[in-house]
Amino acid sequence: MTLTEGAAERERFAERPSSRYGPRRAHARRSKRRRRLRRAVLVVLVVPVLVAGGTYGWAESRLRRDVDLGAYGHRPPPGAGTNYLIVGSDSRDGLSEGDVEDLHAGGGGGRRTDSMMLVHTGAHGATMVSLPRDSYVTLPGRLDTLTGKTKRPERDKLNAAFSYGGPELLAHTVERNTGLRIDHYAEIGFAGFVNIVDAIGGVRMCLDRDIVDEKSGADLRKGCHTLDGRQALAFVRQRHQEREGDLGRSKNQQKFLSTLAHQAARPDTLFDPLRAGPAAQAGLDTLIVDEDMDLRDLGTMFRAVRGVAGGQGKQINVPVSGIGVPTSKGNVLTWDARRSARLFDDLRHDRPVTERGETTRRR
Template sequence: MTDPLATRERFADRPSSRYGPRRAHARQPKVKRRRLRRTVLVLLAVVVVAAGGTYGWAETRLNRDVDLGAYGDRPAPGKGTNYLIVGSDSRDGLSEDDVQDLHAGGGGGRRTDSMMLLHTGANGTSMVSLPRDSWVTVPGRLDTSTGKTKRPEGDKLNAAFAYGGPELLVHTVEQNTGLRIDHYAEIGFAGFVNIVDAIGGVRMCLDRNIKDEKSGADLRKGCHTLNGKQALAFVRQRHQEKEGDLGRSKNQQKFLSTLAHQAARPDTLFDPLEMGPAMQAGLDTLIVDKDMSLRDLTRMFRAAQSVTGGHGKQINVPVSGIGVPTPKGNVLKWDAKRSARLFADLRHDRPVTETGRP
């Protein structure tokens, strides 16, 4: 493997800013660095650790680049542990052919539109999807491009990441949910296809045909083993979804459940030849907080595996409106009462009764 480059612009306050570390290609004959609209690779990157820690070198590969307390004014610690799991769409490392082949689009920088809040505690595990188009209040901050202080403003959740990276995203999630984020894990899209291919593809059953020009999805109704490119297109597409970004989040949860289950099967977990390439691809694009250890990642993986295996709750944050017009475009608005109750239950580690359904 090659070491990631260390370049980073801190707290860039422009959506087009490049502040994320560039990631190098994994050494494989034809490496395709892809866009993924899912964060599942964070989980796969620690599968081997969960199997017994046979890759001690992995500890040195973690890029502990995120300062959760950079903005201060954090909620008090709650009960249990909260992980913010994020997928970013950095095109660093993608060749022009890769961009075209994977329908990755143009542009630069690093953005996110896939976010999951994973809570573990005495009353079980809950995984809450936070759609990228959620309408939230982005806290006041210093605009490094002008040197002026910006006031709090309404915007989409993924705009917080574009304006100020993981630190501002964490700060925004904390301020809008009242939950203190204990750990952050972000996976770049570059390793996704290699991971899926490394475990032999992912078996998915579709209830309808899916054809989407923007993502490149062209899948037939029925059960198929999706290779990396097909899986990438599936988790990216949203234009055929009646619920748009919310529908895509549901597809992503379905894919996460299937992938976590397949990656954890015995013949995968205990075969270093099987998981070696996947481990390498995952770690090459993984960014975590300064206090994250492989032990913490193992706990996160096991918790996510548990909830996707049916021993926990998978929830979409309750919404009261879809496609609501605002000066920042159409957004999803959270149901104020139901979402507040959900986050309060998580903060106090109470049994979660919210389903996220309308």
């Protein structure tokens, strides 16, 4: 009997209902696969991190728990369910000068973010809400680190909070303007994003038009493509080709994040050590989380994002009433006060979300 014939014979034996051992062993194998899947932890937010079996302790030790969500005090009371703030920053940690040039990641001082998403999990599933960086919000009073003086609350773009005070001020600003308590925070920089996408073999995206943007480096053609890390970063950063500007970019980021979460969770990625291992290290090396975050929290967050990608959740933008509204801080997006308040109230009380996130255009 040849090796091929032998394998076929063993497979037929395993499928026989009368076999004393075949079904039991097959069931055991299926149960073992399910247990492995439950143990696997991926984070996306572009932040997918795989941690399975014996790598758990190693991964726990590499988490950078740098963010103190209570640094500014005066936080909203805990609500029902759990709220995660997922941020993509322009951190260049891990990039060489050549990488910075190739990724169009240079220019500008300070620390910025192009991507902010609020993910809520609770009794009614997951809801992912994009918070455009140009949202016109109230920044809380704070100590100005440049002057040493206390600044009064002021209106500015949401992205400015990250630039002025990093993750702590950003989380505090989101809490103040939504009334939601941020339970966990996850941030990944340029290098981590690129490396994760490359580690899982790229992300398949279908575009309805050509996208060419000099500032982000995007040069993509209409149709379906597997984007590598550099192309993916350019795609989620570009906004000048979007009719709705920053709001359009937020929609692209939601679409990409969901696709990435769905693809990273495929069995052939989860259990392929040549792909899962590099993805885990790529994510953990540049991932920044809050002080109370652990791998179980990351796993819950990932499953929420993956669920939204699979249609088991809601994916919306914060309701916007104005796009490109001129202010002393530049052109901004204004939230629809009534509808956004209703959305955040539903999330705070873990009620089913009825808001669709459609935009009332006003300039």
